[in-house]
Amino acid sequence: MTTRLTPGALSTDLYELTMAAGYHAAGNESLASFELFVRELPDNRAFLVAAGLEQALDYLEAWRFSRADINYLRRLPALSGVSRGFFETYLPDLRFTGDVWAVPEGVPVFAGEPLLRVTAPVVQAQLVETTLLSTVLFQTAVASTAARVVEAAAGRPVVEFGGRRAHGPEAAVHAARAAYVAGCEGTSNVEAGSRFGIPVSGTMAHSWVMAHEDELSAFRRYMEVHGPQSVLLIDTYDAVAAARLIVGAGLRPAAVRVDSGDLADLSVAVRRVLDAGSLEDTNILVSGDLDAHAVARLVASGAPVHGFGVGTAITTSPDAPSLSGVYKLVAIERNGRMTPVGKRSPGKRTVPGEKQVWRVGAADTAERDVIGLADESSPPDGHALLSHVVRRGQRVSLPRTVHDLREEGRLARTALPSVVRRLSGAERFPVTLSTALCALADA
Amino acid sequence: MTTRLTPGALSTDLYELTMAAGYHAAGNESLASFELFVRELPDNRAFLVAAGLEQALDYLEAWRFSRADINYLRRLPALSGVSRGFFETYLPDLRFTGDVWAVPEGVPVFAGEPLLRVTAPVVQAQLVETTLLSTVLFQTAVASTAARVVEAAAGRPVVEFGGRRAHGPEAAVHAARAAYVAGCEGTSNVEAGSRFGIPVSGTMAHSWVMAHEDELSAFRRYMEVHGPQSVLLIDTYDAVAAARLIVGAGLRPAAVRVDSGDLADLSVAVRRVLDAGSLEDTNILVSGDLDAHAVARLVASGAPVHGFGVGTAITTSPDAPSLSGVYKLVAIERNGRMTPVGKRSPGKRTVPGEKQVWRVGAADTAERDVIGLADESSPPDGHALLSHVVRRGQRVSLPRTVHDLREEGRLARTALPSVVRRLSGAERFPVTLSTALCALADA
Numbered sequence: 001m002t003t004r005l006t007p008g009a010l011s012t013d014l015y016e017l018t019m020a021a022g023y024h025a026a027g028n029e030s031l032a033s034f035e036l037f038v039r040e041l042p043d044n045r046a047f048l049v050a051a052g053l054e055q056a057l058d059y060l061e062a063w064r065f066s067r068a069d070i071n072y073l074r075r076l077p078a079l080s081g082v083s084r085g086f087f088e089t090y091l092p093d094l095r096f097t098g099d100v101w102a103v104p105e106g107v108p109v110f111a112g113e114p115l116l117r118v119t120a121p122v123v124q125a126q127l128v129e130t131t132l133l134s135t136v137l138f139q140t141a142v143a144s145t146a147a148r149v150v151e152a153a154a155g156r157p158v159v160e161f162g163g164r165r166a167h168g169p170e171a172a173v174h175a176a177r178a179a180y181v182a183g184c185e186g187t188s189n190v191e192a193g194s195r196f197g198i199p200v201s202g203t204m205a206h207s208w209v210m211a212h213e214d215e216l217s218a219f220r221r222y223m224e225v226h227g228p229q230s231v232l233l234i235d236t237y238d239a240v241a242a243a244r245l246i247v248g249a250g251l252r253p254a255a256v257r258v259d260s261g262d263l264a265d266l267s268v269a270v271r272r273v274l275d276a277g278s279l280e281d282t283n284i285l286v287s288g289d290l291d292a293h294a295v296a297r298l299v300a301s302g303a304p305v306h307g308f309g310v311g312t313a314i315t316t317s318p319d320a321p322s323l324s325g326v327y328k329l330v331a332i333e334r335n336g337r338m339t340p341v342g343k344r345s346p347g348k349r350t351v352p353g354e355k356q357v358w359r360v361g362a363a364d365t366a367e368r369d370v371i372g373l374a375d376e377s378s379p380p381d382g383h384a385l386l387s388h389v390v391r392r393g394q395r396v397s398l399p400r401t402v403h404d405l406r407e408e409g410r411l412a413r414t415a416l417p418s419v420v421r422r423l424s425g426a427e428r429f430p431v432t433l434s435t436a437l438c439a440l441a442d443a
Numbered sequence: 444m445t446t447r448l449t450p451g452a453l454s455t456d457l458y459e460l461t462m463a464a465g466y467h468a469a470g471n472e473s474l475a476s477f478e479l480f481v482r483e484l485p486d487n488r489a490f491l492v493a494a495g496l497e498q499a500l501d502y503l504e505a506w507r508f509s510r511a512d513i514n515y516l517r518r519l520p521a522l523s524g525v526s527r528g529f530f531e532t533y534l535p536d537l538r539f540t541g542d543v544w545a546v547p548e549g550v551p552v553f554a555g556e557p558l559l560r561v562t563a564p565v566v567q568a569q570l571v572e573t574t575l576l577s578t579v580l581f582q583t584a585v586a587s588t589a590a591r592v593v594e595a596a597a598g599r600p601v602v603e604f605g606g607r608r609a610h611g612p613e614a615a616v617h618a619a620r621a622a623y624v625a626g627c628e629g630t631s632n633v634e635a636g637s638r639f640g641i642p643v644s645g646t647m648a649h650s651w652v653m654a655h656e657d658e659l660s661a662f663r664r665y666m667e668v669h670g671p672q673s674v675l676l677i678d679t680y681d682a683v684a685a686a687r688l689i690v691g692a693g694l695r696p697a698a699v700r701v702d703s704g705d706l707a708d709l710s711v712a713v714r715r716v717l718d719a720g721s722l723e724d725t726n727i728l729v730s731g732d733l734d735a736h737a738v739a740r741l742v743a744s745g746a747p748v749h750g751f752g753v754g755t756a757i758t759t760s761p762d763a764p765s766l767s768g769v770y771k772l773v774a775i776e777r778n779g780r781m782t783p784v785g786k787r788s789p790g791k792r793t794v795p796g797e798k799q800v801w802r803v804g805a806a807d808t809a810e811r812d813v814i815g816l817a818d819e820s821s822p823p824d825g826h827a828l829l830s831h832v833v834r835r836g837q838r839v840s841l842p843r844t845v846h847d848l849r850e851e852g853r854l855a856r857t858a859l860p861s862v863v864r865r866l867s868g869a870e871r872f873p874v875t876l877s878t879a880l881c882a883l884a885d886a
Contacts, residue, residue: 007612013604013631014645018669022651025668032654059612072637078645081669122654129648130632133607134615161456164576165765167610168617169450169502172577175610188456189573194515202457202521205572207772208465210784211475211565225468226461226524312765321764322608322755329650341653 106409162311247277549852605754690720
């Protein structure tokens, strides 16, 4: 099976191509800088978690128009005014030769802070807009949601298993990745395990139980193959009765899973049955339409739950299914100099200029962020969040493993004040503009 | 660039594989029937629009475990108890040899109605669950949302251009497809155009205007390449002023687009300027965070708007970002006979038995649906929605074009009573169970 791990160059909006043809016709090869940022945090969110950068860079690295792509484009009525040269000599040779600055994945970010800055000849920078946005915004939305669930679980493991409700199988894979980067223990998604090395886990479905003559036969058959690491799903008919069956039959599964009903009450009742049957080492996992708030309530109730399986509430980020993310021109080369530009549309203003974000405070205690100009003459005394990841089309460093991203992200998130990480009623993290940027914004 | 247009066999949940290994170890090759259905309609929705079937069938057709897939699986600790035979002889030869019945794409469906039924040896039917769900549910969610926007536009064209906010670039392509099947005129997504033959359209971005010395130069440059079919974006600074610039310069674009501000007021003011300048043939397109309700308000206001560009509200279906869709075992072969089975978990009951849905009424006037048994002895007097699309692993008919699906779906949707198609306060379409199915459900 041939595999394309990155989207092709046609994964873009048609207007990127009409504009590209326009720049080409005018011989415009000016450098342009675009910044990708989220205008406003979703309701009830006090921070986002950056994610998707590796896939964005994979895309830029592989970015080119194939002969088939170009043949398709040539036949489009919307491009009928475009010169032959654009299709025959310009597009075939086009590669990404620009620079990218970006915030590392796993790191918390706030509204208005660039997650990514692209500086490249204007055609290149323009054509990659659509896919950079969908790649980075989607994973950032999922990572931000997953981080809240992980926080709610207060140290108990959270496994993502919402692939079935994700926006298609590819979205499932990248949701699993983003959830892992944001602190989940693993995923049920095997493709995500295979592609990224994310730990995978799985139990059994209700259909397994229903496909056997009776529940106990189903449990025995499963344990004959999978042995003491088995996790048995006990709520197909009656969870407490199933726990008694397990004890009575002398089975010793690693865990049982309850997927419906009142999980707090059931976990207490099931725990009692297991303990009475000397199955103190058999854990209880719970799942079933859980979200961050449901997980927090279970933890607060003291329910004897060892871990959580969370699906749809992570993979589709239902309380914030999209982010108000944009990719805006902030500077363009004029007479050989990068000149800041901005937009004045009502409600859609952009702050001009190439930016950097400084996080002020000790390494383990973030106090505030300052958004300033990338070439700020006296930068704030803090840690610069955006680093140079692509230089003249080449990656500056090797791709990062999800394990490294997950650990570094964890440190960056725990450095935030706990009042900012609260599930509800979180306080706003202070983010200000530098004096130089303020002056430019008001100009 | 190598291209994989369908997800691979590893796009599944690990528990499908632990169960598959269990069935294999027990030598269980019983036929099983699973049905994919949505438990409940999302709030404020009175119908869904089926979509995603072609991609689901593409997936089943290409479904196989590659050598690399199997090498990955063998190393998983979770599968350490599984026999060598499973990896060495069983998985390499596994193909989908079952039968599929399905509702055609574009057709409206309701809660509890199977969109798809798979009958196959239990291992096959189980392993394909995750990807069938994510493929069908995602496109169905988007098609259902898009159909509402199209209904709200009351005959004016709606173009989908929300790829940038979709859940990744692949989700963008399939969202564009589902939106088109549900009645959109086209998409901005070039990959969707190329892959499925969907009409593509595009205008210009604010960055095009900002990248030029002034707005008029930006408009002129664009029209030099794209001529009279150009659509000029006029709200970067001031939409009415920009319309005056266009008139003053004697430009004659096909349309102008307004993307921000009060679209009803601005369209009236811009129309006045264009008409006064003898640009009566220049259309006004509007966009900018539109959803079905905003489109309906603009239509109701009588705003002189020719068409709508709708993005995020279609591609991420934010008011219903996922559907409560499941894939449930409804029958299994026992002693050579298909035996209905169901689940009794609290709040998650399933109705046993292989089902068919009959839509009762004239071809252009649907009155009610009856869900009955597939082998109902005296079926209701109506049109059966599920048809046989895969027989013993082979597609029964050729893949359908999106154009045919779009037209047939339109007819099926307009057959619904208009009170069911209302944007708000819609009435429930009557769906009942047949006597035979009721008897089985209560048994």
